[in-house]
Structures are given as C-alpha cells and as structure tokens.
Amino acid sequence: MRIDIISIFPEFFGVLDISLLGRARQAGLIDLAVHNLRDFTHDRHNTVDDTPYGGGAGMVMKPEPWGEALDSILPATDETDAGTPERATGPVLIFPSPAGEQFTQAMARELAREPHLVFGCGRYEGIDQRVVDHFAGRGRVRLVSLGDYVLNGGEVAVMAMIEAIGRLIPGVVGNPESLVEESHEDGLLEYPSYTKPASWRGLDVPPVLLSGNHGAIAAWRRQQQIDRTRAVRPDLLPAEDDADLQPPANSK
Numbered sequence: 066m067r068i069d070i071i072s073i074f075p076e077f078f079g080v081l082d083i084s085l086l087g088r089a090r091q092a093g094l095i096d097l098a099v100h101n102l103r104d105f106t107h108d109r110h111n112t113v114d115d116t117p118y119g120g121g122a123g124m125v126m127k128p129e130p131w132g133e134a135l136d137s138i139l140p141a142t143d144e145t146d147a148g149t150p151e152r153a154t155g156p157v158l159i160f161p162s163p164a165g166e167q168f169t170q171a172m173a174r175e176l177a178r179e180p181h182l183v184f185g186c187g188r189y190e191g192i193d194q195r196v197v198d199h200f201a202g203r204g205r206v207r208l209v210s211l212g213d214y215v216l217n218g219g220e221v222a223v224m225a226m227i228e229a230i231g232r233l234i235p236g237v238v239g240n241p242e243s244l245v246e247e248s249h250e251d252g253l254l255e256y257p258s259y260t261k262p263a264s265w266r267g268l269d270v271p272p273v274l275l276s277g278n279h280g281a282i283a284a285w286r287r288q289q290q291i292d293r294t295r296a297v298r299p300d301l302l303p304a305e306d307d308a309d310l311q312p313p314a315n316s317k
C-alpha cells in the first residue's frame with residue numbers, strides 16, 4: 066500500500082518510522098510519504114490560511130496550496146475521466162473532519178484493501194470546501210470522523226487511522242490470528258484477558274480459564290463480550306432478538 070500524507074506539521078509523523086508500521090515500511094509492505102503543505106506556497110511567508118468569507122472567528126486553509134499539493138500526488142486527469150471506471154480505482158482521498166462519516170473497524174478493513182490512500186490534514190477552522198468539491202470530481206473523497214469531539218487538526222486522526230488500517234494489511238502483524246478476536250472484529254467488544262500469576266493482590270483468574278475445557282472457555286468469553294457490549298456499547302448489539310448472541314451451540 067502507498068500512503069501519502071499532506072500536513073503543515075510533517076514532523077508529526079516521525080513516529081511512523083518506528084514499531085510495527087516502521088517495520089512494515091522497511092519490509093516494503095507500506096510505502097509512506099509525508100508532504101509539507103507549505104512547500105506548495107509561493108509567498109515569502111508560505112501562507113496556507115486566510116480569513117473566512119462570511120466572517121466568523123478563526124482562519125480557513127486556502128485552496129491553492131492544497132490544489133497544488135494534491136495535483137502533485139493524484140494521477141493527472143481531464144474532464145473525459147469523469148465517471149470513468151478508472152476514477153473508481155484511483156487513490157482514496159481522506160480528510161479527517163468532525164463533520165465526517167464515523168471511522169469504524171469495518172471502514173479500516175475496507176481501506177486496508179486499497180492500493181493507495183491520500184490523507185489531507187486540515188488545521189484552523191478547516192480547509193476551503195472547494196478543495197473537497199474539486200477533487201470529489203476527480204476521484205473518491207471521504208470526510209472521516211474519529212468521534213464526536215474536535216481536535217486542533219487532522220494529524221492525530223490520521224495517525225489513528227493509519228495505525229488501524231496498517232495493522233490489517235497482510236504481513237504487517239506477525240500472527241494474523243491476533244487480529245481475529247479483537248474488539249469490533251465480530252461487532253462486539255472483546256472479552257477480558259488474563260495471564261500469570263493465577264492470583265494477584267487477592268484477585269484470581271476466572272477458574273474457567275484454568276479448566277482446559279475449550280468449549281466452556283469459548284462460551285465464557287462470548288458471554289463476556291455480550292455482557293461488556295451491553296454495558297458500555299448497547300448500540301453495537303444487533304437490534305433484533307438477542308437470540309443470535311447466545312453462546313455457540315457446541316460450547317457445552
């Protein structure tokens with residue numbers, strides 16, 4: 066996968082040189098480039114923002130630098146490309162935004178299958194809307210929110226998305242089995258985990274986990290997922306009858 070990031074704080078992404086994603090880059094599984102938006106300005110102050118039309122507090126990111134930065138990354142196109150099948154296979158351009166669609170594990174899985182992702186990190190009051198509108202006509206553009214809160218910029222959101230997406234790319238995580246039983250992979254929150262010692266500060270590991278009875282362990286873990294999800298994220302539970310949430314029939 067190729068990942069391009071545009072930001073006025075490229076140094077923010079230095080952390081992507083280390084750990085799991087750093088190793089994935091060294092292994093050639095992820096090809097990542099960070100671009101400084103200010104490199105696409107031409108005035109003495111490398112200006113990237115200006116006051117908002119219609120008034121209001123704060124500043125808005127100017128469209129020109131974004132246009133030049135994205136032109137340098139996205140494949141060249143002309144009007145005849147509009148609506149062609151190629152447009153559906155070009156890079157996905159993602160702008161983190163509080164006004165975006167909710168980022169989910171399902172979206173991470175979907176985006177992990179893409180060959181090329183381009184992330185645009187907004188700052189201030191956001192990016193001039195015409196940038197989204199213009200490039201929507203040239204490819205797939207998505208406004209994506211991590212949650213109902215406002216950050217100072219898109220960089221933290223892009224880091225989170227790249228981690229969630231990158232770890233799903235085949236070969237990035239050593240043991241793909243570890244990706245299966247995680248929160249949200251099966252739509253529910255994950256069960257609690259324990260390791261040695263069997264007793265710690267008077268707290269014992271649930272006996273079923275020491276029983277060696279794999280069916281009972283699977284049933285207990287499934288019930289823990291259901292109980293946890295019902296307690297803190299009832300919105301994730303299937304709307305219809307919970308019958309299909311019962312432990313697997315063979316787990317007696």
Ligand SMILES: Nc1nc2cc(Br)ccc2s1
Nearest residue numbers: 161162188215216218219
């Ligand atoms: N939750 C989020 N807040 C923000 C703020 C800015 Br400014 C840019 C992107 C995002 S995503």
